[in-house]
Amino acid sequence: MTGTETAPGLAKQETPGEEPSRWNKAVRDIMGGSVVISILAVVLALIVGAILIAVTDPDVQKAAGYFFARPGDTIAAVWNSVSSAYVSMFQGAIYNFRRPSFEAGIRPLTETLTFATPLIVGGLGVGLAFRVGMFNIGGQGQILIAAACSAWVGFSFNLPPVLHLVVAVVAGIAGGAIWAGIVGLLKARTGAHEVIVTIMLNYIAFYLISYMLRTQGLLQAPGSNNPKAPAIHGNAVFPPLFGVQYNLTWAFVVVIAATFFVWWLINRSNLGFRFRAVGENPNAARVAGINVKNMYFYAMLIAGGLIGIAGASQALGVFPQGISSGVDAGIGFDAITVALLGRSKPWGIFIAGLLFGALKAGGYTIQAANDIPIDIVLVVQSLIVLFVAAPPLVRAIFRLPTPGSTPRRPGPIVTKEVEAK
Incomplete structure (x- = not known):
């Protein structure tokens, strides 16, 4: 017999491979x-x-x-x-090494945070709707309505500094929540598809705000022929976060607080549990006693309020000299991208918003420095x-590897069985 041969009836048997260890499974996941x-x-x-x-x-x-x-x-x-x-x-x-001082060199990072501010909070609103199984494509309209509400409070009243800013921000949140709440109400009561409704409300909001900006007594600045609102009162403008030499305002702090709130809402609150249940399986949630229709309505109210913060930050921080019909700056649609990249998770959206803020801030530098x-x-x-x-x-x-999968085991080694002579 050779080394690869066995006696009759004693063919070599291949033992099944061992299950991968927990460490290997964790690495693959x-x-x-x-x-x-x-x-x-x-x-x-x-x-x-x-x-x-x-x-x-x-x-x-x-x-x-x-x-x-x-x-x-x-x-x-x-x-x-x-x-x-x-x-x-x-x-x-991020940082410009060619600047003479650290204060000047760090300015690009503050610009990134400035661009990221509305993207993050807009992405939170879109992501929250995603978690409930709804597609909120109406960020543009919700930002426009929120910006108009914040701007109107900002130039129509003369309140004490902190109070005026708080009231203006709350007005923006309310405006966005109401505009998105229409979608949730129609979805809950009539079964209307939220994608169609949100897209149509985008058009309605755009042309409504455009009309109001061209009409004296509504949003148009007195004595002006341009479609532009009056300047915001100084008490209602977001103050700079690190000084007047930077464009970053306290709106970024509000966005951080909003991220914490959404994380707590989704992962720690009873309402968030019901949101996640409806998003995973609305039929099972309904059998478990959850009012699915109310969850759709509540989710869109909160999502619209979050996007309303983006509108308020635009009106009170980026365009304090007076909003126009372009105040949304495409943020409503960019927020969808941010929510997708962040996997609809609060801190994932936060990081994704920072990335897209960096791409926006760095993109202008690429164009200026390299003619790209x-x-x-x-x-x-x-x-x-x-x-x-x-x-x-x-x-x-x-x-x-695909998460949850196991590595393929090699096929068994079959040895030839020969008779002993």
Whole structure:
């Protein structure tokens, strides 16, 4: 008999593989989880963005014309183009090392936080609706109504400093909540689809505010022919957080408080438990005694109130000189992207809002310093959403495991059975 042969009836049996350890399971769940997927989605988007930057750069195009003669020139041009673009983005979004002092160098970070302020709280409103199984596409209209309410309180009254600001912010929250509450009420009582209703309310809000800004006695500044509201009274303007040399205001602190509130609401409160139950399975929630219709209405009220904070921050912090019909600045739709990237979790949305704030702040620097179209930054944002919305694609590219799965075991080794001679 040879070493690979066995006696009759004593064929070698392959013992089944051992179950993977808890540590291996934990590693597989982490590597294939939503956090890693979101990070890799950003990495992939930046890689594709780098390719687009290189392709559209005139120096790279010129060097590519004689690539086979001198390939090093093309590689150097690509490196210079991409590295200078992303260095400019860092300097425009985080810290500018070329500034003479720390106070001046840190200004880009404050700009990032300024851009992120309405995105975070808008994303919280969209994400909360997602957790209840609703698609709140009406952020634009809710921001417009909230900004109009805050602005009207801001220029129509003359209250003490802190009180005036609080009343104006509450007015914005109420305006956003009422506008979104219409959606929740129609969904609960008539079964109307919230996507259609929110989109239509966006149009209604836009043209309603545009009309009011062109009409004396409503929102238009007295004696002006421009569609613009009067300037906000100084007592109702968000004060600067770190000094007048920065644009960041105390609205960012309000956003942090709102993030804590949404986290507590979803994870620690009885109402949040019912929200999550309805979002997971409305039929099972109904059988368990939860009033699903009321949950839809309450969720949209709170979601609209959160987005109303974004409208108030725009009116009282970004445009204190007077709002116009463009006060929403596309935040309502960007908030959907932020909520998706943050997986509808409060602190995930917070981080996603910071990322998109950095992309916005750094995008203008890329355009100014490198003559790269701002559209490239928008493409990067869109690619992030694309990859986040397709986890199997990211897992396939990086060969990541699926959470909860077990590694494939190798097939059994079959040995040949021979007779003893």
